[in-house]
Amino acid sequence: MEKAIAILKKNNYKVTKQRTDLIEYLSKFTVQYVSINDIASYMRSLYPGMSNNTIYRNLKEFSEIGLVEYQEKDKTLVKYQCDFEHRHHHHFVCKNCGKVTELRACPIEFFTDQLPGYTVEGHAIEVYGLCADCTKKLNSK
Amino acid sequence: MEKAIAILKKNNYKVTKQRTDLIEYLSKFTVQYVSINDIASYMRSLYPGMSNNTIYRNLKEFSEIGLVEYQEKDKTLVKYQCDFEHRHHHHFVCKNCGKVTELRACPIEFFTDQLPGYTVEGHAIEVYGLCADCTKKLNSK
DNA sequence: ACCATAATTAGTAATTTTTACTAATTAGTT
DNA sequence: AACTAATTAGTAAAAATTACTAATTATGGT
Numbered sequence: 553m554e555k556a557i558a559i560l561k562k563n564n565y566k567v568t569k570q571r572t573d574l575i576e577y578l579s580k581f582t583v584q585y586v587s588i589n590d591i592a593s594y595m596r597s598l599y600p601g602m603s604n605n606t607i608y609r610n611l612k613e614f615s616e617i618g619l620v621e622y623q624e625k626d627k628t629l630v631k632y633q634c635d636f637e638h639r640h641h642h643h644f645v646c647k648n649c650g651k652v653t654e655l656r657a658c659p660i661e662f663f664t665d666q667l668p669g670y671t672v673e674g675h676a677i678e679v680y681g682l683c684a685d686c687t688k689k690l691n692s693k
Numbered sequence: 694m695e696k697a698i699a700i701l702k703k704n705n706y707k708v709t710k711q712r713t714d715l716i717e718y719l720s721k722f723t724v725q726y727v728s729i730n731d732i733a734s735y736m737r738s739l740y741p742g743m744s745n746n747t748i749y750r751n752l753k754e755f756s757e758i759g760l761v762e763y764q765e766k767d768k769t770l771v772k773y774q775c776d777f778e779h780r781h782h783h784h785f786v787c788k789n790c791g792k793v794t795e796l797r798a799c800p801i802e803f804f805t806d807q808l809p810g811y812t813v814e815g816h817a818i819e820v821y822g823l824c825a826d827c828t829k830k831l832n833s834k
Numbered sequence: 835a836c837c838a839t840a841a842t843t844a845g846t847a848a849t850t851t852t853t854a855c856t857a858a859t860t861a862g863t864t
Numbered sequence: 865a866a867c868t869a870a871t872t873a874g875t876a877a878a879a880a881t882t883a884c885t886a887a888t889t890a891t892g893g894t
Binding site: 589608 | 884
């Protein structure tokens with residue numbers, strides 16, 4: 553939490569009550585995505601008149617400074633960034649329970665080798681299916 | 694084109710005028726994405742009262758049978774499937790000119806090795822940046 | 835501690851994107 | 865040619881996102 557605040561400051565964002573509470577709520581979701589809708593509901597339970605503007609803008613800004621990330625396949629879902637050090641990695645998302653498993657390392661060189669002269673600015677990788685628990689459960693039926 | 698029609702039939706979809714014209718239009722976009730909006734405009738120039746229903750449903754069905762694919766990062770963009778044989782591959786998308794470059798092969802084993810017991814059902818990979826042409830152009834300025 | 839000010843937010847609305855539903859039409863089959 | 869199930873048009877609503885302005889607030893300097 554203090555770390556997140558520090559990141560806000562480092563990026564010249566003001567530390568408002570709204571942002572603090574938003575971060576606190578988001579920090580529960582390191583292993584699973586929340587919908588922007590749920591976020592809005594929760595935030596409006598604290599700040600009844602909170603505008604979409606505020607919610608969308610903050611999520612967007614948070615994602616830019618690495619506090620938050622959007623799910624690749626469904627941009628209405630968001631999760632807290634597991635590690636602020638920006639160690640680059642990707643995710644496996646379980647379609648059944650929604651659990652997120654971090655994947656180690658990243659095979660981007662696999663692709664950049666095929667792109668001579670190109671400027672590779674970024675990439676999106678997401679693997680999905682059933683986690684080990686759900687695989688076991690669903691197979692034993 | 695005949696190939697696409699064959700795929701429609703194989704999947705028990707009826708071959709309607711609307712679908713034929715939609716496929717014909719989409720087939721221009723093998724190397725670049727079109728927005729669903731542009732598709733709708735074009736289709737409505739042929740069928741003035743064509744409903745969203747028809748457009749969205751057909752695109753969704755086409756993507757299910759592999760005629761079409763959505764852009765990972767922006768689901769309002771769509772392109773014609775380059776190869777119907779379903780040879781699995783991924784894309785590089787140029788942010789400047791929109792050109793799509795096919796990437797050979799796929800490093801999914803890189804990840805599945807890290808996921809023992811998991812059921813990996815699919816994955817999304819997209820690399821973006823500037824293509825060689827745009828890199829050259831923008832650097833020479 | 836106060837002030838100035840630039841950033842942030844609330845409040846309101848509009849726009850964009852997507853989905854829903856039903857009656858009418860149509861492609862494919864017998 | 866008739867039957868039937870799929871498809872479409874037409875209409876509407878829901879969901880998601882963006883826009884704009886005035887009011888409020890956090891922060892840095894005095």
